[in-house]
Amino acid sequence: MLKLFGQKTAPSTGSKILWLDLGDLGDLVHPNGPHEQWQDHGLGLLRTILHQNGVITDLFSTRQCTSWAEVKQKLAGYEMLIMNVRSYTFPVAYRSARLFKEVNPNGLILTGGMHATVALDEMTAIEEFDRICQGPGENIIVDLVKDPKSFPRVIVGAGARSMADWPMIDRTLWPKPANRKLAKKFNWPLEPECGWGPPAVATLLTSRVCPWQCVFCNENSYIPNMGRRPVELVIDELNFLDRQYGPLGSFVIHDSMFFQNPSWLEEWLEKYPRKANKVWPYWAAGRADTVRQWPELFEALVRETRWDTVSIGFESGSDQVLRILNKECSEEDNYFTIDLLTRIGDDMEREGKRPPVFWSNIMLGIPGETREDAFKTMRMVKYTKRILPSISFYAPYPGSALGNQLIAEGKSRMTKENYHRFPDDEKVKGIDYQFYRDLLGGKYDTEVNHGLAQIRQERRDYMRALAKA
Numbered sequence: 409m410l411k412l413f414g415q416k417t418a419p420s421t422g423s424k425i426l427w428l429d430l431g432d433l434g435d436l437v438h439p440n441g442p443h444e445q446w447q448d449h450g451l452g453l454l455r456t457i458l459h460q461n462g463v464i465t466d467l468f469s470t471r472q473c474t475s476w477a478e479v480k481q482k483l484a485g486y487e488m489l490i491m492n493v494r495s496y497t498f499p500v501a502y503r504s505a506r507l508f509k510e511v512n513p514n515g516l517i518l519t520g521g522m523h524a525t526v527a528l529d530e531m532t533a534i535e536e537f538d539r540i541c542q543g544p545g546e547n548i549i550v551d552l553v554k555d556p557k558s559f560p561r562v563i564v565g566a567g568a569r570s571m572a573d574w575p576m577i578d579r580t581l582w583p584k585p586a587n588r589k590l591a592k593k594f595n596w597p598l599e600p601e602c603g604w605g606p607p608a609v610a611t612l613l614t615s616r617v618c619p620w621q622c623v624f625c626n627e628n629s630y631i632p633n634m635g636r637r638p639v640e641l642v643i644d645e646l647n648f649l650d651r652q653y654g655p656l657g658s659f660v661i662h663d664s665m666f667f668q669n670p671s672w673l674e675e676w677l678e679k680y681p682r683k684a685n686k687v688w689p690y691w692a693a694g695r696a697d698t699v700r701q702w703p704e705l706f707e708a709l710v711r712e713t714r715w716d717t718v719s720i721g722f723e724s725g726s727d728q729v730l731r732i733l734n735k736e737c738s739e740e741d742n743y744f745t746i747d748l749l750t751r752i753g754d755d756m757e758r759e760g761k762r763p764p765v766f767w768s769n770i771m772l773g774i775p776g777e778t779r780e781d782a783f784k785t786m787r788m789v790k791y792t793k794r795i796l797p798s799i800s801f802y803a804p805y806p807g808s809a810l811g812n813q814l815i816a817e818g819k820s821r822m823t824k825e826n827y828h829r830f831p832d833d834e835k836v837k838g839i840d841y842q843f844y845r846d847l848l849g850g851k852y853d854t855e856v857n858h859g860l861a862q863i864r865q866e867r868r869d870y871m872r873a874l875a876k877a
């Protein structure tokens with residue numbers, strides 16, 4: 409069997425089954441930013457389950473390669489290829505599948521992941537994909553990999569009822585950084601610092617589904633409901649990672665919506681500061697309306713559990729747009745949340761503590777948004793005292809209600825060759841992107857600054873805050 413592994417990839421286990429981690433070429437060699445280096449929990453979970461059941465797989469990542477020729481070389485000699493395909497990795501997945509079949513004409517390709525659930529037609533159109541699993545895979549992956557031929561081409565997956573049933577991910581099954589300089593600061597199998605908290609960083613999930621129905625997202629329409637991971641298991645995992653690979657510096661809770669389910673949050677508030685090896689600061693997401701609904705709980709979490717980086721999907725500073733998005737939050741909810749965290753931060757600063765900061769998700773270029781709406785949004789961003797803005801041009805993802813509608817109307821510019829490559833990609837037809845670039849560049853600062861206190865009128869480089877979306 410021909411296997412050409414450079415030092416960049418994990419040594420071969422001798423297995424003829426390869427799990428290919430997907431992402432843009434070079435992201436684990438010379439990454440563009442920290443988020444490109446984060447690890448894939450779907451891959452981590454399913455590979456852990458496979459290995460615990462005696463099904464050993466090899467691994468490498470397209471992110472560890474800098475050319476397609478290198479990817480092709482590394483694919484040679486395998487009998488089976490497995491991939492977790494999300495919409496944003498679909499272009500890389502199908503290109504890899506073609507290369508795999510070129511070098512292993514009799515090889516079999518198993519795919520699963522979010523894109524199979526939300527855009528089955530695009531997946532079935534790729535004839536190289538021999539099996540396509542929709543939905544969760546934890547209770548099907550072992551049987552499927554052991555005997556793929558006993559399954560039809562399109563399969564509905566089976567998941568756990570609760571995240572309590574998930575094994576702890578074996579993080580050594582994740583890809584390594586493929587460059588010595590990067591490896592030094594990566595902290596593998598933990599993850600690198602991204603500006604939210606000290607290294608080493610661990611990413612984890614405590615919940616999978618958000619019950620809201622924002623039209624640009626509404627993942628609960630395609631991710632089956634499941635029980636949240638028990639607080640004790642989350643703390644045990646953090647303590648284990650700290651002991652085994654640490655010292656841990658901070659962590660990122662990747663949940664789409666951490667600030668939900670008050671009884672879980674109250675238990676977290678009570679146990680995390682007491683039972684964790686150290687009260688590490690963390691990043692986690694919430695919504696402005698729930699902060700307004702449970703302000704005491706929010707404040708206690710920020711103060712006592714070191715929820716230092718509070719991600720809120722503000723999205724827009726205009727009620728008109730928030731209604732288009734079915735966000736079920738109002739301008740008033742947004743300003744309530746901003747004022748509350750500012751007050752907490754001012755207090756903590758007076759006490760000599762590090763004040764919490766917002767990771768503020770903002771969208772521009774939403775169909776139906778007027779210029780005045782966009783000015784209001786940028787005004788809200790500038791009004792926020794302690795903010796890491798994450799601004800993106802709205803992207804019509806399949807699976808979301810608005811995404812599906814725009815795709816059906818032929819208005820999406822996201823093609824299977826280019827789901828999203830660069831932050832300022834133009835994603836929807838009929839949107840005046842030049843206006844938005846000018847807005848971020850400062851051309852409309854007079855309009856944006858209208859009514860803002862002098863101190864808030866200072867501008868930052870908002871073009872740099874523009875994120876891939």
Ligand code: B12
Pocket residue numbers: 443444445446447448449450451453454490491492493494495496518519520521522523526541543544545546548549552565567613616617624625626627631662663664805806807828876877
């Ligand atoms: C963590 C996360 C990220 C991380 C990703 C890190 C990484 N390397 O993977 C970061 C922060 C970088 C990220 C960024 C983005 N993300 Co993101 N992200 C998530 C999030 C919150 C969790 C993903 C996860 O780990 N899930 C848990 C694991 C266990 O699930 P899973 O990977 O789907 O795997 C399961 C199944 O799919 C299946 N399965 C998977 N593979 C296979 C293979 C086989 C053979 C089988 C049988 C089954 C199977 O079994 C697994 C276990 O059940 C999801 C939302 C969510 N709740 O899932 C969004 C989500 C995946 N992201 C999304 C998007 C759009 C993005 C962004 C474009 C911007 C944005 N809006 O957030 C960027 C683009 C990133 C890029 N690099 O280009 C969308 C994807 C929509 C789509 N149609 O694919 C989601 C669904 C959120 C949303 N509703 O908008 N993201």
Ligand code: SF4
Pocket residue numbers: 618619620621622625626627664665695721
């Ligand atoms: S955008 Fe946020 S609040 Fe809305 S459905 Fe998605 S995860 Fe939930």
